[in-house]
Amino acid sequence: MLASIFFALGGIGLALPIIPQVPFFLLAIFFASKASPKFHKWIQKQKIYQKIITPIKKSIKNKQKLSWIQLALVKLLGIKS
Incomplete structure (x- = not known):
C-alpha cells in the first residue's frame, strides 16, 4: 500500500x-x-545495487569503519548482514 x-x-x-x-x-x-521477496531478489540482482549496496553490506561486519552516512543508509534500507 x-x-x-x-x-x-x-x-x-x-x-x-x-x-x-x-x-x-x-x-x-x-x-x-x-x-x-521476489521483488527484493530482483533488486539485489541489479548492477547498481551490486555496485553500491553490496560493498556496504560486506563492510557491515566491521561497523567501526563505517561512516555515519553509510550506517544511516544501511539502517534506512534495512540491510541485514
Missing part, C-alpha cells in the same frame, strides 16, 4: 517540477521490496 502511494507521489513529481520525484520513487522501491 505504501509503495503504491509513494509511486503515485513520484509520478505526480514527474508532472509537477516543484515536487521532487526521486525520494518518492526510492521509498516506493524500499516498501515494495519489503512486501515482496
Whole structure:
C-alpha cells in the first residue's frame, strides 16, 4: 500500500517540477521490496545495487569503519548482514 502511494507521489513529481520525484520513487522501491521477496531478489540482482549496496553490506561486519552516512543508509534500507 505504501509503495503504491509513494509511486503515485513520484509520478505526480514527474508532472509537477516543484515536487521532487526521486525520494518518492526510492521509498516506493524500499516498501515494495519489503512486501515482496521476489521483488527484493530482483533488486539485489541489479548492477547498481551490486555496485553500491553490496560493498556496504560486506563492510557491515566491521561497523567501526563505517561512516555515519553509510550506517544511516544501511539502517534506512534495512540491510541485514
